[in-house]
Amino acid sequence: MTVRQPDSALSADAARPSRREQILRAAAQLFAERGSRAVGVDDVGAAVGVTGPAIYRHFASKDAMLAEMLEGISQRLLAGARERVAAAGLDPAAQLRALVTFQVDFALDNPALITVQDRDLGSLPTDDAAAVRRLQRRYVEVWVDVLARLRPEEGTDASRARAHAVFGLVNSTPHSAGRLPREQMAALLAAMAEAAATA
Amino acid sequence: MTVRQPDSALSADAARPSRREQILRAAAQLFAERGSRAVGVDDVGAAVGVTGPAIYRHFASKDAMLAEMLEGISQRLLAGARERVAAAGLDPAAQLRALVTFQVDFALDNPALITVQDRDLGSLPTDDAAAVRRLQRRYVEVWVDVLARLRPEEGTDASRARAHAVFGLVNSTPHSAGRLPREQMAALLAAMAEAAATA
DNA sequence: CACCGATGTTAACGACGGTTCACATCGCGG
DNA sequence: CCGCGATGTGAACCGTCGTTAACATCGGTG
Structure with missing residues (x-):
């Protein structure tokens, strides 16, 4: 249940280039290609080599x-x-x-x-x-x-x-x-x- | 199961201004506002004063x-x-x-x-x-x-x-x-x- | 070493939404 | 007047998908 919020939503977060940023980038790509409603949580997960529900360790929804x-x-x-x-x-x-x-x-x-x-x-x-x-x-x-x-x-x-x-x-x-x-x-x-x- | 296809998809169909055209217009409006995936068949139906499944009398899907x-x-x-x-x-x-x-x-x-x-x-x-x-x-x-x-x-x-x-x-x-x-x-x-x- | 927080996994739940079905209604041509 | 095609309705079906739960792993820390 511990979903980390970035210290400040604007910081590019150079300190942690991993996972969270990785997910956002992959999601952006997929959303652009198919539209956010057409891509499932599983798709986003797969794009970063992880199963769907793992996303919820990084984002609330x-x-x-x-x-x-x-x-x-x-x-x-x-x-x-x-x-x-x-x-x-x-x-x-x-x-x-x-x-x-x-x-x-x-x-x-x-x-x-x-x-x-x-x-x-x-x-x-x-x-x-x-x-x-x-x-x-x-x-x-x-x-x-x-x-x-x-x-x-x-x-x-x-x-x-x-x-x-x-x-x-x-x-x-x-x-x-x-x-x-x-x-x-x-x-x-x-x-x-x-x-x-x-x- | 009788879904009428327009004689030619391009004809503005001035002969039948009703229902089918009506539905298309309403759907266009709703799709523009919320995105096609976000509007349900019921919504489109409601917009023309009809229940959802009625749409299937005019369109195959x-x-x-x-x-x-x-x-x-x-x-x-x-x-x-x-x-x-x-x-x-x-x-x-x-x-x-x-x-x-x-x-x-x-x-x-x-x-x-x-x-x-x-x-x-x-x-x-x-x-x-x-x-x-x-x-x-x-x-x-x-x-x-x-x-x-x-x-x-x-x-x-x-x-x-x-x-x-x-x-x-x-x-x-x-x-x-x-x-x-x-x-x-x-x-x-x-x-x-x-x-x-x-x- | 033992514990803990972070990170994942699989299975299951629950809601939403497209589609189909069985059944009314109604207007019109024979 | 009878019947049929067009149009519509409410109920039920079923797949998809976001989300949660219960359980594993593992690296670091006291």
Whole structure:
């Protein structure tokens, strides 16, 4: 009954690269491929060389696993975005470039997480879903602030729609997987995203 | 045991607006909100004022229902795209504009279908999934042809990635639902999509 | 060495959900 | 009016799956 919760859900937990992290990674992969509801606890276990119920030594429930996964993604995105903006100085154009390259890199590095994030948020207990949505909203706001300063004549509603559209564009990566070398793909997506953001 | 199959899966079936169509529409809405695996046959039935098992008078199975829905979407998209391109003359730029406005209109008119299409394709029997993917591929090729003629120096792989990115951009509609009046949203998305496609 | 916490295993439970069955109802063509 | 096909209902069936229980193993610590 001793389910260890991470000291802080955000810590990448470099100290213990084992099992728990292993499970989360394998689960993310499987969830991305088939959808969280279609993969059983046994599947996740098998993916790390363990039987199904063993999962419960590391997570309170399947939902808790998904919750931690989605919260982790949202937290990494929010923290990363703020960091990049802060490091980009005061020019909104430079900040936008920083945000775009950050999002592109994240999407190319974590296609599975990107897929799961916007497909399986719905199959989460309401409370956890709300928490994730709060984080997502704050991430969007980072973008909205930059976009709004870049085009002050536009309302924030338009800026928000613009932000979502850019996310959709960049997060299309999992659909056009691997046909282009990563460098080229990154450059293409960044150029398109910037053009769309400033059109 | 008499499950009527539509004369042709593509016909919008204007002759019989009832039940079958009604069920498909309600199911699409529910699937979009919660994910196809999370909604039960009873839910779909209740949405049209009927008990669960009644569904089986109109569809062979829940999977068959989802299959028909997804195939319908893909067929409408493919047919519409070809039509618009043909009507746009020979100028690739004009053809692209036609494709963009078509996709934007479709996405704004059918947010539920857009959502279901790229979330629940995975929870389809392999055969049906393959059929849908074939249609989708052909739709993408329509775009790739136009994009490739518009920028001949780019490889078709890049054009394909470009097409997927534009889809992602336009299909972001369900995420930024209703905050902008439709006209304004359509204009914004079209401008962004065109800028991204030609960046 | 003995104990204990961490980690697994197998077996069983219980709920949910898709599907089928046997039975009503109802409208329409002969 | 009779009967049949279409449509719907409630009850029951059954597989899947998340979860729990009872029991093993094993490495480290007092």
